[in-house]
Amino acid sequence: MEPLFSAASYTGYVYPNETVFPWGVLIVVYPYLTGLVAGAFTVSSLYQVFGMQRFKPVAHFALLASWCLMLFVPTPLLLHLGHPERAFNAVFTPHWTSAMAMFGYFAGFYILLLTLEMWFVFRPHIVHQAQNLKGLPGLFYRVLSLGSYDLSEKAMRYDSKWIFALAVTGIPAAHGLHGYVGFLFGSLKSREWWSSDLMPVIFLFSAVISGTALLIVLYVLSCKLRKVPVDVDCVKGMGYTLWGFVMFTLLLEGVEFANIVYKGREGIDMIMLFVSTRLLIPFFVVQIAIGAATPIVILSFLFWRGIAGKALVTGITVAGLLVLINVIMMRFNVVIGGQEIAKTGKGLLYFPWEIFGREGVLAAGSVLISPFLLMLVMVRVLPPWEDRKGALAH
Amino acid sequence: MDEKEKLGEHQARRRAFLGCLGGAVAGGAVAVTAGSVLSKQAVAAVATTPGSSPASAVKAYDPTKHKWAFGVDATKCIGCLRCVEACKLENEVALDAHHFRTWVERYVYLDGEDTPHVDSQADPVNIAASGTERDYRFANRYKDEKVDKAFFVPKLCNHCTHPACVQVCPTGATFKTEDGVVVIDHTYCIGCQYCVQACPYGARFFNPEKRVTDKCTWCYHRITKGLMPACVEVCPVSARVFGDRNDKESTISKFLADNRVDVLKPETGNAPNVFYVGIDKDVS
Numbered sequence: 001m002e003p004l005f006s007a008a009s010y011t012g013y014v015y016p017n018e019t020v021f022p023w024g025v026l027i028v029v030y031p032y033l034t035g036l037v038a039g040a041f042t043v044s045s046l047y048q049v050f051g052m053q054r055f056k057p058v059a060h061f062a063l064l065a066s067w068c069l070m071l072f073v074p075t076p077l078l079l080h081l082g083h084p085e086r087a088f089n090a091v092f093t094p095h096w097t098s099a100m101a102m103f104g105y106f107a108g109f110y111i112l113l114l115t116l117e118m119w120f121v122f123r124p125h126i127v128h129q130a131q132n133l134k135g136l137p138g139l140f141y142r143v144l145s146l147g148s149y150d151l152s153e154k155a156m157r158y159d160s161k162w163i164f165a166l167a168v169t170g171i172p173a174a175h176g177l178h179g180y181v182g183f184l185f186g187s188l189k190s191r192e193w194w195s196s197d198l199m200p201v202i203f204l205f206s207a208v209i210s211g212t213a214l215l216i217v218l219y220v221l222s223c224k225l226r227k228v229p230v231d232v233d234c235v236k237g238m239g240y241t242l243w244g245f246v247m248f249t250l251l252l253e254g255v256e257f258a259n260i261v262y263k264g265r266e267g268i269d270m271i272m273l274f275v276s277t278r279l280l281i282p283f284f285v286v287q288i289a290i291g292a293a294t295p296i297v298i299l300s301f302l303f304w305r306g307i308a309g310k311a312l313v314t315g316i317t318v319a320g321l322l323v324l325i326n327v328i329m330m331r332f333n334v335v336i337g338g339q340e341i342a343k344t345g346k347g348l349l350y351f352p353w354e355i356f357g358r359e360g361v362l363a364a365g366s367v368l369i370s371p372f373l374l375m376l377v378m379v380r381v382l383p384p385w386e387d388r389k390g391a392l393a394h
Numbered sequence: 395m396d397e398k399e400k401l402g403e404h405q406a407r408r409r410a411f412l413g414c415l416g417g418a419v420a421g422g423a424v425a426v427t428a429g430s431v432l433s434k435q436a437v438a439a440v441a442t443t444p445g446s447s448p449a450s451a452v453k454a455y456d457p458t459k460h461k462w463a464f465g466v467d468a469t470k471c472i473g474c475l476r477c478v479e480a481c482k483l484e485n486e487v488a489l490d491a492h493h494f495r496t497w498v499e500r501y502v503y504l505d506g507e508d509t510p511h512v513d514s515q516a517d518p519v520n521i522a523a524s525g526t527e528r529d530y531r532f533a534n535r536y537k538d539e540k541v542d543k544a545f546f547v548p549k550l551c552n553h554c555t556h557p558a559c560v561q562v563c564p565t566g567a568t569f570k571t572e573d574g575v576v577v578i579d580h581t582y583c584i585g586c587q588y589c590v591q592a593c594p595y596g597a598r599f600f601n602p603e604k605r606v607t608d609k610c611t612w613c614y615h616r617i618t619k620g621l622m623p624a625c626v627e628v629c630p631v632s633a634r635v636f637g638d639r640n641d642k643e644s645t646i647s648k649f650l651a652d653n654r655v656d657v658l659k660p661e662t663g664n665a666p667n668v669f670y671v672g673i674d675k676d677v678s
Contacts, residue, residue: 004602007492013499015549015596016516019492022587022600082585082605086565089584095566100588103564189558189662190594266678343596345678346512 006354012270012347021339021351025364026076028335031181031203032210032328033073033371038178039211040066041114041170043238048167054237058219060121060384065218066174066211067114068374074107075367079358099184106177113173117166119146120159122382127151178207185334192267192345193338198256205249210327212242216320218375220313226385230313239316243299246323250292253330267345274341274348283333291326295319455618460573462612462667464550464623465635465649469672471546473498475515475530477625477634484613484624491516491527493599495610496550496625500532501676505540510676547677548634550625551576551597551610552658552666559589559598568607574667575614580606594662612636 007019044062047055055062078084091104119126127149130141179200186199196202216238223230260271275283295318301307302315340349354360379385481496482489494516501510513520515530523533536544553576560568560576567583570576583606590598590607601608613623617636621627626634637646649655655669659678670677 005492005600007490013512013514016492016494016497016514017590017596017599019516020600020602022590077586080586082587082600082607083583086582086584089567089582090564093565095563097561098564098588100562100564100586184588188562188592190592339591343594344512 006352008349008352010347010349013344014342014347014349015344018342023335024359025361026080026359028331029364029368030076032331033069034178034181035207035210036214037066037069038174038207040215041174042208043212043215045167045171048163054233057231057234057386058215062215064378064384065375067118068378069371070111070114072371106180110173110177113166113170120163124151175204179204190343191338193341196256202252205245205252206327206330209245209249209323212238213320213323216316220317235313235316239299246292246296270341270345282329287326287329287333291322291329295322457572461639462574463639463646464668465646466548467633467671468545468547470631470633471548472631473532473546476628478515478530480624480628489528491521499547501545502536502541503543505542547673552595552668555665558592558664562588562592575612577611577614578607580604583607594659
């Protein structure tokens with residue numbers, strides 16, 4: 001039988017109740033997923049709202065990816081809750097002073113918005129399939145079309161207006177959802193490592209870089225799998241976006257850390273001990289050096305030297321992969337790292353890793369992989385690529 | 395007076411009598427067992443008032459007429475840990491070293507050192523000394539050292555005036571009652587543990603069996619019946635003081651009038667209602 005709880009070992013003095021970590025790796029996955037959602041949506045909006053044509057090859061895939069990821073955002077939370085069957089208590093009787101009570105509304109609104117935008121964007125394909133397929137697949141698309149088969153120029157203009165409006169609304173919705181996650185942590189005064197006004201902003205920027213990086217990696221990978229040439233201009237555009245936002249994110253994280261050190265409030269000795277020993281590799285080496293500084297160096301080199309073609313795509317993809325590592329490490333260092341610094345300011349805890357169980361690494365890993373499996377299915381149901389017939393009317 | 399009202403009055407009298415009896419038993423138990431472990435039976439006698447249902451007890455109790463507060467005189471605490479044991483038994487807290495509604499910290503300043511050595515009954519060395527996580531003892535671990543200063547600090551939920559835990563609860567399952575006690579509705583808590591994170595004092599924990607958050611309630615089931623919290627009841631040196639601030643003659647009112655008191659982590663703005671005498675700058 002699974003033990004009821006895992007107790008952490010520690011050094012120094014910690015409050016007795018602190019030896020059981022309230023939040024585990026599932027709560028690392030949760031902000032990672034919401035970040036990817038917001039980031040992917042940003043790239044989609046760069047095309048849909050801001051008219052950046054170079055993002056057209058990935059715009060619809062970005063929307064699809066955002067939707068697939070968003071469907072799984074509540075999963076880590078539900079798995080984590082002591083009573084998931086009561087989850088709707090927070091929605092039906094919300095406690096208005098709680099940031100967490102807003103999750104259901106933010107998430108619900110955003111899922112609806114994404115679904116609606118998806119429907120408009122993929123409507124030409126849905127109609128095409130509904131009219132050409134027989135049997136069950138045909139029925140599926142006919143249901144999906146909601147009886148709307150009009151693909152006239154007028155209808156398409158009408159759709160475009162809706163897509164634009166939804167994409168505009170989606171920008172604050174997506175970023176609100178993720179800024180809220182940053183607020184969840186930043187607004188707590190019980191932990192010096194979390195308690196920062198910059199936290200929501202840092203979460204937002206890290207969301208944008210993670211989503212952009214994911215799209216770079218998935219787009220290049222999909223081109224390889226589909227055996228079609230990579231649109232270098234599109235990848236270069238995403239590379240530029242990544243470059244700028246990573247620099248800004250790194251700067252923000254640096255400013256935040258400098259703030260903690262400079263203010264040197266109570267408990268700073270323990271924080272300094274923590275970052276200089278236990279967090280040395282996860283924070284300074286993996287998150288900062290490998291995950292942020294290296295991609296900046298790679299991207300700077302690529303753009304400075306005017307590298308083009310395959311080398312450029314490879315370089316940007318590597319930078320994207322490193323940024324994905326950066327962001328998950330950042331989530332880990334915030335969520336788990338914050339809890340490893342005892343509230344007493346006199347001790348450090350060691351996170352008790354669990355492999356199996358409801359909140360173990362396997363469960364968290366499964367939650368993390370699930371949206372990508374869904375994407376594998378969805379790219380067949382609603383092909384987001386330009387080379388498919390009727391797939392990109394907008 | 396109809397039958398129902400007669401029955402209610404009868405039950406109220408019976409409760410009052412049994413309440414006094416419970417208090418007497420507890421007092422006797424403390425006297426008899428001072429320096430040894432308080433028997434489970436004694437605590438159970440304090441805890442139960444047969445014949446009274448929780449609903450009728452609450453009915454007789456008017457929360458608007460009370461303003462509860464707690465005092466800790468750290469200069470009196472001898473670190474016997476009877477309070478910890480009584481609390482565990484009274485409130486059915488898991489009998490391990492990771493879940494406590496109340497605990498006691500020991501601060502020891504050794505000769506030539508500026509910072510204290512801090513431990514609680516949950517420290518592995520102290521558990522090794524008692525032999526089990528179910529017995530509570532402070533090991534004599536500094537016997538070969540020169541101790542400059544040492545004292546004990548009992549800890550519990552501070553039932554803050556501006557509780558961060560209540561602020562962050564997404565469902566309102568945890569709330570502050572009119573008489574100033576922060577409680578949790580275990581039938582409504584979703585077990586997200588955001589409140590555990592928000593509490594700066596480490597007073598909250600996740601009840602692994604009920605899968606909801608748990609913490610000290612100042613023994614709300616007892617104080618609403620005119621009894622003292624279990625930890626106060628068993629303290630052999632009156633280091634723990636509890637009472638109604640609306641009553642100027644209560645122990646707590648006198649405690650607050652006679653002493654200059656501190657609260658823990660005042661900078662959080664939580665405004666605790668557990669008031670301390672005799673703590674040091676290193677206590678947080």
